[in-house]
Each structure stands twice: as C-alpha cells, then as structure tokens.
Amino acid sequence: xxxxxxxxxxxxxxxxxxxxxxxxxxxxxxxxxxxxxxxxxxxxxxxxxxxxxxxxxxxxxxxxxxxxxxxxxxxxxxxxxxxxxxxxxxxxxxxxxxxxxxxxxxxxxxxxxxxxxxxxxxxxxxxxxxxxxxxxxxxxxxxxxxxxxxxxxxxxxxxxxxxxxxxxxxxxxxxxxxxxxxxxxxxxxxxxxxxxxxxxxxxxxxxxxxxxxxxxxxxxxxxxxxxxxxxxx
Ligand code: CDP
Numbered sequence: 001x002x003x004x005x006x007x008x009x010x011x012x013x014x015x016x017x018x019x020x021x022x023x024x025x026x027x028x029x030x031x032x033x034x035x036x037x038x039x040x041x042x043x044x045x046x047x048x049x050x051x052x053x054x055x056x057x058x059x060x061x062x063x064x065x066x067x068x069x070x071x072x073x074x075x076x077x078x079x080x081x082x083x084x085x086x087x088x089x090x091x092x093x094x095x096x097x098x099x100x101x102x103x104x105x106x107x108x109x110x111x112x113x114x115x116x117x118x119x120x121x122x123x124x125x126x127x128x129x130x131x132x133x134x135x136x137x138x139x140x141x142x143x144x145x146x147x148x149x150x151x152x153x154x155x156x157x158x159x160x161x162x163x164x165x166x167x168x169x170x171x172x173x174x175x176x177x178x179x180x181x182x183x184x185x186x187x188x189x190x191x192x193x194x195x196x197x198x199x200x201x202x203x204x205x206x207x208x209x210x211x212x213x214x215x216x217x218x219x220x221x222x223x224x225x226x227x228x229x230x231x232x233x
Contacts, residue, residue, distance in 0.1 A: 004128015005029035007120060007144070008224065009137035011197070012151030014182040014189070015158040017208050021151065021216045022133035023075050028217065029131070032123045033076055036134035036141070037099075039112050041090040042069060042079045044102040048094060054101040061107020069115070088171060096181045100188035103135075109194050116141050135189055138200035147224045148203035151216070157209045158182055 008029075010022045019035050026033035043064045046052075052059040070080040078087035089095070102108055116132065120142055123130035132141065138148035153161075159179035166173035189197035199205060204223050208216050 004124075005031040005131075006129045006146035006224070006228070007124060007142055008129065008131045008220075009142050009145035009148045009200075009203075010131065010133045010151065010220075011135055011137050011139070011148070011200070011203065013153070013158065013197070014185045015162040015178070016151040016153045017158075017161060017213065017216065018133045018151050020213055021208075021220070022131045024213060024217045025220055026131040027075070028221065029129065031127055031129040031131060032119075034071065034116065034119055034123075034130060034132045035076055036112065036116055036132060036137065038071070038076070038079055038090055039069060039115070040103045040108070041095050041099050042081045042086055043067060043108055043112070044095050044099040045086060045090055046081065047102055048098060054098060057105045057107060060102055060105045061111070064108040064111040088169065091166065091171070093174075093177060093181070096178075096185070100185045100192075104188060104192035104194065106194045109136075113141050113195075135197040136195035138203050139198060140195040143200070147220070147227050148200050149220050149223070150199040150203040150205045152205060152207050153209045155179060155183055 008025065010018050012018050019037070022035065023033050043060070046063055046067060047060055050063065052063060068082055072078050072080050078085060079090070120130050120132060134141065138145055138150070156179065159175055159182055162178050162182070163173045163175045186197065206216055206219055
C-alpha cells in the first residue's frame with residue numbers, strides 16, 4: 001500500500017458518475033485527480049478539427065503522439081492541447097459520438113496510457129497518491145492500485161444525470177441522444193480488443209443508481225479504510 005492516500009482506480013460505464021465522484025474523493029483525500037476520459041476526448045476533438053478519418057489508425061496514433069497535453073482548469077476539468085485551451089467543447093455531442101472510435105485505436109491508447117502512468121508515478125512519489133478515473137485504470141493502466149472501484153448505474157439514471165449536468169452548465173442537451181450515445185459507447189468500449197471496459201477481478205462494484213454523490217464517496221472511503229486496515233502489519 002502506497003503511503004498517503006494511495007493509488008485509487010475508478011472505472012465504469014459511460015456517465016456513471018465516475019468523474020464527479022473521483023474529483024470529490026481526491027478532494028477529501030487531499031491528492032491529485034486525473035480524468036483520463038478528457039485525454040481521449042482531446043485527441044478526438046483534434047481528429048475532428050484536422051479531419052483525420054476515424055478508421056485511419058496510423059493517423060490517429062500520430063495525432064496522439066504529437067499532441068502536447070497539459071491538464072489544467074478547475075481540478076483537471078480542462079486541457080491545454082498544443083496551446084489551445086479546451087473545456088466544455090470536449091463534452092459536445094460531436095465528440096461524444098466519435099470518442100469511442102478514437103479510443104479503440106491501439107496507437108492512441110499506448111501513448112495516453114504511457115502519459116497516465118507517468119502522472120501516477122509522479123503523484124505517488126511526490127504527493128502520496130492519485131485518484132484516476134477511466135475505463136481501463138484498474139485492469140491496464142494501474143493494475144497494482146490500492147483500491148479499485150467499478151461504477152455502474154441504470155442507463156436512464158446515467159442519461160438523466162448527464163442531461164442535468166449539461167443543462168446546468170448552460171449547454172444544449174437532448175436526453176434521448178445522451179442515452180443512446182452512452183449505450184453505444186459502452187458497447188464499443190466493452191467490445192474493443194485493446195483494453196476493453198471490463199471490471200477488474202479485484203474491483204469493488206458500486207451501483208450508483210439510487211445513491212447520491214456523497215453516499216458513493218463515503219462508500220469508497222470506507223472501502224479504502226478497510227483495505228488499508230487489511231494491509232497494515
Ligand atoms: O464521462 P463519461 O463516462 O461519459 O466519458 P469519459 O470518461 O469522458 O470517456 C469518454 C470515452 O473515452 C469513453 O467512452 C471511452 O471510449 C474512452 N476512454 C477510454 O477508452 N479509456 C479511458 N481510460 C477513459 C476513457
């Protein structure tokens with residue numbers, strides 16, 4: 001077990017509340033937070049802008065390798081991509097519709113996973129841990145994480161939450177579109193060959209359908225406490 005908060009991996013389905021829970025967990029533990037989804041979204045935004053076709057694996061891999069990314073904004077909610085600051089545009093319907101196609105490309109994953117592992121190693125060394133959120137964190141990126149949480153929720157609940165979130169930010173949102181996009185992304189993410197969305201054997205599942213953010217955070221903290229208890233000499 002890492003000293004400090006430790007390494008915490010949060011994975012799960014589209015719009016299951018991973019980001020909001022992960023960010024709050026990191027805040028309470030006083031450690032950094034990394035939403036890896038934003039990195040896949042940034043490469044997708046760039047691919048759309050540069051009109052790189054979604055089946056051009058070499059071109060997409062090259063984009064990922066050639067992109068200087070720096071996470072910034074309110075607790076990592078924005079990204080500085082080659083000097084362009086990207087925030088809400090990363091959650092547009094257009095990015096939602098293409099991100100899973102970009103994320104299934106091995107060359108893209110290789111580069112982003114490399115960056116994510118570097119960030120985790122540095123955070124563990126300097127700050128005692130990190131909360132990292134995504135699809136393959138517990139299985140591929142950080143298989144030795146101290147705590148692995150896998151979040152699921154009913155599709156309708158997930159879509160309603162994402163709809164409410166976008167509306168509260170003043171963005172345009174359509175419930176049906178969000179629902180069908182979340183299901184489509186879950187399907188592509190689960191069926192891809194390279195690091196599919198799958199629960200790690202040692203992950204603890206939290207169904208958040210009937211839970212508030214605080215309840216999920218409390219549950220994760222309890223699990224972390226009991227893991228630390230188990231690891232103590
Ligand atoms: O917040 P939401 O669950 O809607 O999505 P996200 O975490 O921003 O991730 C967007 C997409 O990026 C996912 O549907 C995956 O295709 C991809 N992704 C991934 O493949 N691996 C990760 N570690 C994180 C995201």
